[in-house]
Amino acid sequence: MRSRILAGAAVAAAATLVLAGCSSGATDGSSDGLSIEVPDVPMMQEKGEYEGEVNIVAWSGFVEPAWSDEFTEQTGCVVNRKVAGTSDEMVQLMQSGDYDLVSASGDASLRLIVGGDVQPLNLELIPNFGDDIVEGMKGQIYDTLNGKSYGVPIGRGANILQYNSEVVTETPDSWSVAWEADSPYAGKVIAYDAPIYIADAAIYLMATDPELGIKNPYALDQTQLDAAIELLQQQNKIVSEYWADPAAQITSFVGGTTELGTSWEVLRKLTEDDKFKSVLPKEGSTGWSDAWMLATDAKNPNCAYEWMNYTSSPEVNGAIAMNFGMAPANAAFCELNDEAKAHCDYYNATDEEYFKNVWFWTTPIEQCIDGRTDVTCTNFQQWTDAWAKVKG
Structure with a gap:
């Protein structure tokens, strides 16, 4: 199981992006415009x-x-x-030049594009990238530009x-039960x-403090960032622990240290206990989306293109999704059999x-993507x- 840790390194390339146009402001993350x-x-x-x-x-x-x-074999x-x-x-x-492909998340992909580390893709050479790829994973700002x-x-x-x-019987x-100082689950x-x-805090503020004018949780001016940090510091007082290691998160729930908080659907499933439930709150949430990206100077671009096509087939894309625990990109997988349908x-x-x-997830940059x-x-x-x- 991976750990999506973002601590530490500065994102110099992303910080120097220049915006030549403007965002559509679409809540689906579309890069149109x-x-x-x-x-x-x-x-x-x-x-x-x-x-x-x-x-x-x-x-x-x-x-x-x-x-x-x-x-x-093929x-x-x-x-x-x-x-x-x-x-x-x-x-x-990827910057080392030793690799052809990467399975990048949205918090990495924009950095790779701006740094010139990955190349635009010729989708005609990837026939499995077709009508069956779910619409919500096409043309998103974190992997589609200009x-x-x-x-x-x-x-x-x-x-x-x-x-x-x-414990949480209703x-x-x-998200108020996870953010507000008077939460009945404070300390858990x-x-x-x-x-x-920080984007999770921004989403909650979008709903609870509209005067801040937050339209995209990854596009925060200094005033909006300050408000998000103030909310996070408030939450810090009721937090039992922070998690980056999925195994530690599961242990925290199973051991009773934690009663509610941020999770992934696969982590709830891995707890193997029906008492643990999950919900997408009315304010919405953050999320992650992964994509294959091809190195600019890939030494094996033909094998790489074929890998992207091969893993985009319903069967293989579905196998990856089931193995990791996520929604597949190829919707045709969901119609293959009862097990696939249940997973989807x-x-x-x-x-x-x-x-x-x-x-x-989208890397925050100085140019406002809203x-x-x-x-x-x-x-x-x-x-x-x-x-x-x-974190103090």
Whole structure:
């Protein structure tokens, strides 16, 4: 199981983005109307002969022998996997020039695009990227810029509110039980340990303090960031612990240290106890979406393109989603059999109404991606510094 830790490193490249246009402001995270100056990296026009191998940086569970061996049998491309534990590590490894592909999350992908580390993709060379890819994972700001796609979707998930139903006897419909100082569960609240968690505070403020004018939780000016930090510091007083390691989060719930807080659907499932429930509160939530991205100077681009196509098929994409515990990108998987359908139902795979309330992780940058041009938004380094203050 991976740990999506965002602590530490500054995002110098993302902090220097220049916004040439403006955002559509769409709550689905669409990049329509957004134009950002990025390195002019050429797109591959046609595939050639397979090179014999492909080197991949991936989350644990994304590249397994069950499908990589089959891929090798079909293509002759040997799959060499490097498991990364954090988005920062993925960015660093891709910058080394040793890898062809990465399974990047939204908090890493924008950095890779702006840094010139990944190239735009020719989707005509990836026929499995077609009508069956769920609409909510196409054309998103974290992997699609200036009309060019830089990522092939793999899967997605929401950061939901998990709770112990034996203690929290009424189903909560709001994040208030996790944020407000007078929460009846004070001292039993668990929170995510990363600067990107600031966006969770921003989402709650969007609903409870509309005068702040927050339109996108990843586009915060200094006043809005200060308000989010104030809320986080308030929450800090009722938090039992912060988690970045999924195993530790499960232990906290099962051991009774925690009764409610931020989680993933797969973590609730792994607790293997029916008393633990989850809900997507009315304010919405943050979430994560992963995509294959191709290195600018990939040494094995033909094998890499074929890997992206192979893993986008319903069967293989579904196998990855089931192995990790997330909603697959290819909706056709959901129709393969009863087991696939049950998996898709559990993770809301094709329920776009559900995911309309989810703001997928996107690296905060100085140019406001909510369309504002009269202010400067705060960048990831500022979020990192602010998070250190929250944690004390």
